[in-house]
Amino acid sequence: MTHPRGTTVPPSAATLPVTVDVVALTVRDASLQVLLVTRLLEPFRGALALPGGFVLPDETLDDAARRELAEETGVAPTGHLEQLRTYGPLGRDPRGPVVSVAHLLLAPADALRLPPGGPAAGGDAEAVGWYPVARVGGSGLDLAFDHADVLRDGVERARAKLEYSALATAFCGREFTVAELRAVYEAVWGVTLDPRNFHRKVTGTPGFLVETGRTTSGGAGRPAALYRLAPDADPGAVVLNPPVMRPGA
Amino acid sequence: MTHPRGTTVPPSAATLPVTVDVVALTVRDASLQVLLVTRLLEPFRGALALPGGFVLPDETLDDAARRELAEETGVAPTGHLEQLRTYGPLGRDPRGPVVSVAHLLLAPADALRLPPGGPAAGGDAEAVGWYPVARVGGSGLDLAFDHADVLRDGVERARAKLEYSALATAFCGREFTVAELRAVYEAVWGVTLDPRNFHRKVTGTPGFLVETGRTTSGGAGRPAALYRLAPDADPGAVVLNPPVMRPGA
DNA sequence: CCAAAAGTGTTAATCATACACCCATGA
DNA sequence: TCATGGGTGTATGATTAACACTTTTGG
Numbered sequence: 085m086t087h088p089r090g091t092t093v094p095p096s097a098a099t100l101p102v103t104v105d106v107v108a109l110t111v112r113d114a115s116l117q118v119l120l121v122t123r124l125l126e127p128f129r130g131a132l133a134l135p136g137g138f139v140l141p142d143e144t145l146d147d148a149a150r151r152e153l154a155e156e157t158g159v160a161p162t163g164h165l166e167q168l169r170t171y172g173p174l175g176r177d178p179r180g181p182v183v184s185v186a187h188l189l190l191a192p193a194d195a196l197r198l199p200p201g202g203p204a205a206g207g208d209a210e211a212v213g214w215y216p217v218a219r220v221g222g223s224g225l226d227l228a229f230d231h232a233d234v235l236r237d238g239v240e241r242a243r244a245k246l247e248y249s250a251l252a253t254a255f256c257g258r259e260f261t262v263a264e265l266r267a268v269y270e271a272v273w274g275v276t277l278d279p280r281n282f283h284r285k286v287t288g289t290p291g292f293l294v295e296t297g298r299t300t301s302g303g304a305g306r307p308a309a310l311y312r313l314a315p316d317a318d319p320g321a322v323v324l325n326p327p328v329m330r331p332g333a
Numbered sequence: 334m335t336h337p338r339g340t341t342v343p344p345s346a347a348t349l350p351v352t353v354d355v356v357a358l359t360v361r362d363a364s365l366q367v368l369l370v371t372r373l374l375e376p377f378r379g380a381l382a383l384p385g386g387f388v389l390p391d392e393t394l395d396d397a398a399r400r401e402l403a404e405e406t407g408v409a410p411t412g413h414l415e416q417l418r419t420y421g422p423l424g425r426d427p428r429g430p431v432v433s434v435a436h437l438l439l440a441p442a443d444a445l446r447l448p449p450g451g452p453a454a455g456g457d458a459e460a461v462g463w464y465p466v467a468r469v470g471g472s473g474l475d476l477a478f479d480h481a482d483v484l485r486d487g488v489e490r491a492r493a494k495l496e497y498s499a500l501a502t503a504f505c506g507r508e509f510t511v512a513e514l515r516a517v518y519e520a521v522w523g524v525t526l527d528p529r530n531f532h533r534k535v536t537g538t539p540g541f542l543v544e545t546g547r548t549t550s551g552g553a554g555r556p557a558a559l560y561r562l563a564p565d566a567d568p569g570a571v572v573l574n575p576p577v578m579r580p581g582a
Numbered sequence: 583c584c585a586a587a588a589g590t591g592t593t594a595a596t597c598a599t600a601c602a603c604c605c606a607t608g609a
Numbered sequence: 610t611c612a613t614g615g616g617t618g619t620a621t622g623a624t625t626a627a628c629a630c631t632t633t634t635g636g
Binding site: 098099100101102138139140141142143144145167169170172173174180181183185 | 347348349350351387388389390391392393394416418419421422423429430432434
Binding site for chain 4: 278280281285301302303304305306307326329331
């Protein structure tokens with residue numbers, strides 16, 4: 085940013101309210117779900133919205149996203165956080181111009197321990213819960229502000245990045261089986277994948293999975309080998325070559 | 334964005350200066366070049382920087398980017414404009430916290446008619462000119478603020494999107510030959526491509542090019558057919574399937 | 583032994599690469 | 610007719626998709 089006509093940073097005429105919104109996605113019950121809060125205040129009181137809040141001048145955008153998420157869920161979020169895009173300042177909030185920096189969090193379902201009671205819980209805090217992405221927009225699950233757009237962009241980003249990055253592992257625990265990883269791809273893409281070709285594909289892609297040597301036990305069928313992402317790797321930064329391909333697209 | 338603890342939009346404690354920066358790229362002389370201005374004011378007086386400026390409360394982010402570019406170059410920019418990512422508010426400007434929404438513009442070299450005199454021109458306005466991306470960072474071409482990071486992110490985005498979108502056409506005029514299009518890929522990726530396979534690839538990819546029926550004349554060799562992007566198509570939105578693949582990656 | 587899930591082998595079709603070759607123009 | 614670049618044909622190796630088959634556990 086250049087400041088051709090000013091010598092101080094905040095000429096107050098040029099400042100705007102800046103918020104972060106978080107599209108927090110997880111895979112639960114074989115479906116892609118998003119974390120939503122029920123608004124207690126106007127505007128859109130009673131409607132569902134993405135968690136978020138104001139950015140403080142002394143924190144980074146990522147820190148603001150993590151802080152807001154921690155305030156809503158009571159737990160510091162684990163998983164993969166990345167910036168999605170920025171919306172505004174017009175046509176977003178009936179009260180006036182607001183710039184909002186949307187973030188995308190991909191996390192295992194148990195990484196965000198929600199307040200007890202589930203989506204319908206009341207109390208003095210905003211009710212927070214997981215909602216299947218496929219159902220948002222219908223059956224009374226309309227979102228406040230422009231959050232339907234933000235959610236759509238976030239889901240689209242997640243779907244695209246599964247192909248060429250190791251992001252799918254962000255939905256799993258530290259160790260996982262190939263079948264669990266496949267369930268992530270199937271839930272996010274809404275497809276079914278051939279288990280045998282998928283297995284060969286992901287285990288054969290360099291830089292993706294490392295065997296831990298351990299196996300599962302107890303379930304039906306042959307025990308599965310446990311894998312993890314290459315240590316110290318950022319799942320969003322690992323470039324899969326060749327990519328895991330999405331059928332049909 | 335939710336506002337759990339306020340009923341007015343801008344509680345002034347939570348507002349920040351918001352700017353737009355633009356990574357304007359073009360292909361000139363077989364190289365990828367970026368539009369830079371020479372700063373006339375502190376901080377970083379005399380250094381090169383990306384064009385940009387403050388976002389007004391009554392304009393969209395894209396409008397702000399277009400307006401700033403028009404103010405710097407004197408011409409409303411044509412070409413493809415998209416949002417890149419948002420930086421800040423910490424560690425960017427020595428004067429204090431600033432949020433900057435970076436944009437990416439891909440345009441033909443003649444779409445931005447620069448003030449006469451070229452990169453070294455003086456005068457009372459900031460000097461503006463095209464600089465080869467490969468040379469920025471060396472030979473006295475250091476960028477102000479965190480603009481080196483922004484430029485790197487913009488170039489990376491452009492390189493990635495050439496593969497699976499029709500964005501390369503944004504660097505060309507309204508009508509272009511396959512060889513001109515290939516020159517764009519070669520300049521942006523820094524590779525050489527087989528002209529024959531490239532020709533088959535791009536002409537055979539559905540939804541990419543449409544023949545105009547016209548041909549070039551005057552140059553050496555056989556005249557080339559002129560193509561254009563499918564009418565009314567946003568080059569950034571066209572999904573190429575199969576993609577034009579970058580060798581080696 | 584049977585069911586169930588994990589994991590391997592094999593094959594046919596598809597796609598990228600390399601490059602031989604032909605086409606259409608200016609000089 | 611030659612040089613120059615535009616454009617097509619074709620063979621080869623790599624990769625995917627489909628699916629038969631083997632392995633390893635629990636009941």
